[in-house]
Amino acid sequence: MKEKINVFRINQQAANRIHEVFNKVPHPNQFIFYVVTLMLFIYACNPVKNADRKASRNEIKSIFPTQSFDSLAAKKMLAYGKATIKGVVYKKTNKLAIVNAKRYGYKVTVTLYPATPYFMEYYNLRQEKESKRTKVYISDEAYRYRIEVKTDEYGRFTFDKIKPGKYFLQAIMTTTNYYTQDVEVGSNSYGTRFYEKQRQYESKTHRLEKFVEIKNEKEEVEIVLK
Structure with a gap:
């Protein structure tokens, strides 16, 4: 005899999975913050940009x-x-x-x-x-x-x-x-x-x-x- 399928349980599990995935997507403001932080980090690690920035600060x-x-x-x-x-x-x-x-x-x-x-x-x-x-x-x-x-x-x-x-x-x-x-x-x-x-x-x-x-x-x- 085939096992009865609980459609409600499957739908509930799918809903929970969708909720988990949705929660992992950052808020738009958080996303912008992460992007800006990453760009600043990349800029700070660039030796040429670093030298230009120091020269600009010390320029007479x-x-x-x-x-x-x-x-x-x-x-x-x-x-x-x-x-x-x-x-x-x-x-x-x-x-x-x-x-x-x-x-x-x-x-x-x-x-x-x-x-x-x-x-x-x-x-x-x-x-x-x-x-x-x-x-x-x-x-x-x-x-x-x-x-x-x-x-x-x-x-x-x-x-x-x-x-x-x-x-x-x-x-x-x-x-x-x-x-x-x-x-x-x-x-x-x-x-x-x-x-x-x-x-x-x-x-x-x-x-x-x-x-x-x-x-x-x-x-x-x-x-x-x-």
């Missing part, structure tokens, strides 16, 4: 003034005059010290630029946008219109034969501070650590600058770049 952006540089105006401002600018360059490296707190700039180059509209735009751009990854420059042509002098052992400098007008003075000075620090040099089998004092140093570069205006033909102006 250069900005220049937008207006044209007037070489005739700059040349006219740098023509011979009868005024003088005298100054001194120093940096105070220890604010708490009373003696030997100042480091005078020895053989530091001091540069004088005519404060033309082009240069003023450059300076304003620096104040507004300059950062670690954004640098502001003047053009090579504008850079040629400058006067340079060197400081003596006391940090003094002089610009003579200057015409009345507004100028920008800049000096790049490096200072080095020395100090002693306990440095671990070894240990024994009991775990005792041994130290000795070693001399360390720290160097810093300072951009010292100031605007100067000469109003009279034979005027002598004194300034400090610090």
Whole structure:
């Protein structure tokens, strides 16, 4: 005698199987999440894309003034005059010290630029946008219109034969501070650590600058770049 077939049980089993398969299909939002995650993983594992991404993060952006540089105006401002600018360059490296707190700039180059509209735009751009990854420059042509002098052992400098007008003075000075620090040099089998004092140093570069205006033909102006 043939075994009776339970149609209801078969239909129930099929329904359960369909339900299991349906549950394994991810929700549309989950599916999108899985795809995006997989794409990011593949992108992160790509060495070329990785290098491009790091280079983009560390890229230095250069900005220049937008207006044209007037070489005739700059040349006219740098023509011979009868005024003088005298100054001194120093940096105070220890604010708490009373003696030997100042480091005078020895053989530091001091540069004088005519404060033309082009240069003023450059300076304003620096104040507004300059950062670690954004640098502001003047053009090579504008850079040629400058006067340079060197400081003596006391940090003094002089610009003579200057015409009345507004100028920008800049000096790049490096200072080095020395100090002693306990440095671990070894240990024994009991775990005792041994130290000795070693001399360390720290160097810093300072951009010292100031605007100067000469109003009279034979005027002598004194300034400090610090």
